[in-house]
Amino acid sequence: MSRPGFVLDVDRSTPPMLFWHGEKFRLERLPEGSRVVYPPEPVEALADPDAAIRHALLNPVGDSAPLPALLKAGMRLTICFDDVSLPLPPMRRPDVRQRVIEAVLDLAADAGVDDVVLIAALALHRRMTEAELRHALGDRVYDAFAPFGQLTQLDAEDPDAMLHLGTTDQGEDVEISKRAATSDLIVYVNINLVAMDGGHKSVATGLASYRSLKHHHNVATMLQSRSFMDQHRSELHSSNWRMGRHIAASGIKVFQIETTLNTDTFPEHFAFLQRREWEWGPKDRATFLAVSRSLDRTPARLARSIFHGIRSPHQMASVQAGEVEAVHALTTENLYRQQLVEVSGQTDVLTMGLPYISPYNVNSIMNPILVACLGLGYFFNLYRGKPLVREGGVLILRHPTPWAFHPVHHPSYIDFFEEVLAETTDPVKIEADFEERFATDPWYIHLYRTSYAYHGVHPFYMWYWCAHALSHLGGVIVVGGDVKAVRRMGFKPASTLQDALEMASDVVGRDPSITYLHAPPLLLADVR
Amino acid sequence: MRRRPLGFPFTAPTWPRQVPRPPAERRTGVDYDTAWARRYPARLARALILDGVTRPVVRALAAPEVEGLDRIESLAAPAIFAVNHNSHVDTPLVMTSLPDRFRHRTAVAAGADYFFDKRSKAAVWALSINAIPIERVRVSPQSTRLANALLRDGWSLIIFPEGGRSPDGWGQAHRAGAGYLSVRTGMPVVPVHLEGTRRISKKGAKGVRPSSTRVTFGHPLRPAEGEDARTVAARIERAIAVLADEQAHGWWAARRRAAGDATPALTGPVGPSWRRTWALGEGRRPTTTERRWPPA
Numbered sequence: 001m002s003r004p005g006f007v008l009d010v011d012r013s014t015p016p017m018l019f020w021h022g023e024k025f026r027l028e029r030l031p032e033g034s035r036v037v038y039p040p041e042p043v044e045a046l047a048d049p050d051a052a053i054r055h056a057l058l059n060p061v062g063d064s065a066p067l068p069a070l071l072k073a074g075m076r077l078t079i080c081f082d083d084v085s086l087p088l089p090p091m092r093r094p095d096v097r098q099r100v101i102e103a104v105l106d107l108a109a110d111a112g113v114d115d116v117v118l119i120a121a122l123a124l125h126r127r128m129t130e131a132e133l134r135h136a137l138g139d140r141v142y143d144a145f146a147p148f149g150q151l152t153q154l155d156a157e158d159p160d161a162m163l164h165l166g167t168t169d170q171g172e173d174v175e176i177s178k179r180a181a182t183s184d185l186i187v188y189v190n191i192n193l194v195a196m197d198g199g200h201k202s203v204a205t206g207l208a209s210y211r212s213l214k215h216h217h218n219v220a221t222m223l224q225s226r227s228f229m230d231q232h233r234s235e236l237h238s239s240n241w242r243m244g245r246h247i248a249a250s251g252i253k254v255f256q257i258e259t260t261l262n263t264d265t266f267p268e269h270f271a272f273l274q275r276r277e278w279e280w281g282p283k284d285r286a287t288f289l290a291v292s293r294s295l296d297r298t299p300a301r302l303a304r305s306i307f308h309g310i311r312s313p314h315q316m317a318s319v320q321a322g323e324v325e326a327v328h329a330l331t332t333e334n335l336y337r338q339q340l341v342e343v344s345g346q347t348d349v350l351t352m353g354l355p356y357i358s359p360y361n362v363n364s365i366m367n368p369i370l371v372a373c374l375g376l377g378y379f380f381n382l383y384r385g386k387p388l389v390r391e392g393g394v395l396i397l398r399h400p401t402p403w404a405f406h407p408v409h410h411p412s413y414i415d416f417f418e419e420v421l422a423e424t425t426d427p428v429k430i431e432a433d434f435e436e437r438f439a440t441d442p443w444y445i446h447l448y449r450t451s452y453a454y455h456g457v458h459p460f461y462m463w464y465w466c467a468h469a470l471s472h473l474g475g476v477i478v479v480g481g482d483v484k485a486v487r488r489m490g491f492k493p494a495s496t497l498q499d500a501l502e503m504a505s506d507v508v509g510r511d512p513s514i515t516y517l518h519a520p521p522l523l524l525a526d527v528r
Numbered sequence: 529m530r531r532r533p534l535g536f537p538f539t540a541p542t543w544p545r546q547v548p549r550p551p552a553e554r555r556t557g558v559d560y561d562t563a564w565a566r567r568y569p570a571r572l573a574r575a576l577i578l579d580g581v582t583r584p585v586v587r588a589l590a591a592p593e594v595e596g597l598d599r600i601e602s603l604a605a606p607a608i609f610a611v612n613h614n615s616h617v618d619t620p621l622v623m624t625s626l627p628d629r630f631r632h633r634t635a636v637a638a639g640a641d642y643f644f645d646k647r648s649k650a651a652v653w654a655l656s657i658n659a660i661p662i663e664r665v666r667v668s669p670q671s672t673r674l675a676n677a678l679l680r681d682g683w684s685l686i687i688f689p690e691g692g693r694s695p696d697g698w699g700q701a702h703r704a705g706a707g708y709l710s711v712r713t714g715m716p717v718v719p720v721h722l723e724g725t726r727r728i729s730k731k732g733a734k735g736v737r738p739s740s741t742r743v744t745f746g747h748p749l750r751p752a753e754g755e756d757a758r759t760v761a762a763r764i765e766r767a768i769a770v771l772a773d774e775q776a777h778g779w780w781a782a783r784r785r786a787a788g789d790a791t792p793a794l795t796g797p798v799g800p801s802w803r804r805t806w807a808l809g810e811g812r813r814p815t816t817t818e819r820r821w822p823p824a
Binding site for chain 2: 016
């Protein structure tokens with residue numbers, strides 16, 4: 001039985017708290033009176049995930065027939081799946097996508113379906129490598145489909161591969177993969193790590209082009225999404241839902257499969273990461289000391305490769321299939337049950353340690369823009385109700401924030417950082433002055449289509465992701481970050497947490513309330 | 529200048545006042561995990577201790593005469609050895625008397641309250657004799673599960689069905705543990721009778737006195753189809769009583785008495801304690817230190 005999350009009031013008896021610091025760890029003693037939001041422990045995994053998947057496919061929720069009834073000989077079937085950005089960190093084999101897709105293909109084979117194509121729903125993300133595809137889908141699926149061109153990755157810049165389905169009642173263009181749009185059935189396989197994932201967002205974003213995405217991946221939408229984890233208060237989701245309903249109204253049938261994973265995120269040798277500090281036994285303390293001391297002396301590149309080699313022991317906690325909205329309602333309920341922590345009242349200063357990984361740097365470098373996006377876009381938005389930090393409050397992040405970029409994966413990020421952020425950090429101005437140029441730059445498009453690069457517009461989306469936090473906060477301080485990189489983004493650098501708290505007092509006064517968001521595992525603060 | 533003492537994580541963390549402490553996890557008694565003592569490094573160490581130290585000491589102290597090994601010659605491991613219990617010497621004596629195929633893959637059921645009350649003590653017994661904790665006063669599901677698992681995993685088990693050493697030299701009523709395990713796992717039970725260990729060190733004795741001993745193995749008993757654990761336990765008790773009779777009066781006499789259901793009970797005569805002690809003297813053999821003159 002896993003224990004629920006809770007809020008700890010720090011006093012003299014509280015031990016120092018563990019903070020992520022990129023590929024390193026730090027212990028910080030928080031001032032007395034601070035609060036620490038502790039996540040719930042991982043929930044029980046499904047005892048027999050394969051049986052659960054089969055049960056979900058045969059017993060769909062909402063207005064949907066069981067999958068075997070939807071599969072007919074001679075039909076066009078397209079199976080879409082989430083890309084390398086999920087789950088985080090990548091899970092141990094077999095990946096959930098492999099389990100689900102193999103179950104779907106079993107049924108398709110029984111029904112005599114010949115025309116099957118698999119599409120990695122990349123949207124504007126980088127393409128997956130063969131190794132990443134094999135890891136996600138397993139060798140059986142890869143070897144059966146990839147050599148014959150039936151395992152594809154979305155190319156949202158291929159005009160022949162996209163189909164415009166018209167506009168929503170609010171004038172939003174809906175353009176998705178032509179193969180998917182012209183199929184008799186789309187089966188979408190999701191991994192729902194947080195409540196933001198899944199629902200109509202799967203097809204309407206994962207299979208969409210820039211022409212379609214720009215209607216919700218923009219500053220105005222992000223400012224009205226409070227938060228991304230609360231579908232009913234997120235304009236990002238409202239827009240996706242309008243598009244999803246338009247897709248359904250166009251006669252495109254989607255059979256949605258959503259899976260949740262438990263939050264058992266790190267393997268046994270990093271067990272201390274998921275244990276409450278006062279429960280650290282001698283083994284945890286020895287492991288922490290050995291690991292953190294070694295990492296402090298490890299070159300960044302080696303440390304990165306060690307961490308990106310981690311395969312998470314995540315296990316499937318639920319699976320549901322059927323009609324998109326009914327499925328997503330159930331998924332959200334399951335996620336809330338395992339991640340929500342009730343927190344009473346907002347705080348003046350919110351602090352958090354940022355890990356080495358975000359959805360957009362799997363097997364890559366966590367560049368400064370991704371650090372900002374993870375802190376201000378993702379972690380800041382891990383709330384339901386009100387943000388954890390009050391309006392005009394201060395966010396203190398801990399991350400080395402190196403001025404380093406992966407030249408293959410993030411070419412447009414380099415130019416965005418050097419050129420755009422050097423001029424302004426205001427998302428509205430950036431959107432108006434620079435977005436179009438980067439989004440249509442032929443070189444970025446070429447790299448996106450033929451190499452392993454994120455689309456030219458992707459760094460803009462990362463920055464827009466921070467828009468709500470930037471407009472809400474009175475200041476952002478990065479502890480232990482590269483001074484020049486931090487300043488480039490308009491944030492303040494600090495050497496220690498104490499310094500950062502001192503600097504924050506200029507904004508929030510001498511006696512601020514302080515809250516530390518303790519992760520991993522993931523949590524969602526239900527702020528009352 | 530005084531050096532600052534090393535704090536967390538070099539030392540144990542403090543416990544926040546707001547967080548209630550969970551009841552301390554019991555890691556002694558039946559909750560002591562003995563799995564480590566059955567891994568190869570511990571087994572190697574135990575083999576060295578058993579053959580290099582225990583066996584010579586037992587020989588010097590107990591000069592055992594081992595009888596009845598022919599009765600278990602064709603018996604394949606694992607098996608349950610049910611032994612009468614008089615002294616701490618019993619366990620090393622039986623272990624060193626076991627044939628090779630059993631000796632290094634045998635665990636000893638030891639009282640959780642006595643041998644496993646402290647972790648350091650538990651570690652010593654787990655390593656030296658491969659002791660596993662057993663509740664003496666009640667059937668503990670944990671103990672039963674462990675014993676079952678070990679037997680199924682190919683480990684033999686030494687059990688003292690009396691539950692503890694004899695307080696007065698007479699046997700105590702048997703508990704059903706050995707019978708229960710045999711019925712559950714289908715493993716054979718070998719009755720074993722030890723004679724003379726009480727003279728070396730009896731319950732409550734401070735030191736040890738060398739004396740000769742006899743170890744007698746009986747025919748393996750197997751539970752019949754549908755047989756009750758208590759019936760098997762009673763059969764084991766009877767078999768050990770026959771071996772005791774065999775020790776005292778010879779095989780043929782013991783066989784004839786057993787056939788007539790007249791084997792003397794291990795528990796001795798009923799009556800006041802002096803009568804029981806008096807009756808004990810009849811079957812007593814002289815110790816090696818006693819002067820054997822005039823010859824019998």
